[in-house]
Amino acid sequence: MEPGDNVWNAWQGLLRYGTILSKRKANDGWTYFKVNWGDDKPYLDRIRHRKKLCGEDHKLEEYRADQIHPT
16 A cells, blocks of 8 residues: 555444555554545544543554555
8 A cells, every 4th residue: 555545444333435645664563554534524523522431532643554455
C-alpha cells in the first residue's frame, strides 16, 4: 500500500473508507499509515462517547499495516 491508495478499516461494526496520506516504517518492524477517512462522523461520535465514559482518547492518528486493507 502506498500514499494515494484507497483503503478500508472495520472498527466496532463500522466500515470506514479512506485514502492513505503517508507511510512510514517503524523500528518495531511494522509499517504505519496516516489515512484521510471519508465521512467519518459515526466513528468520531463513538470515539467521543468512549472518551466520555472512560476519560481516555482512543482515536488513532496512525494505522498499522494490518489494520487497513486495500479496496
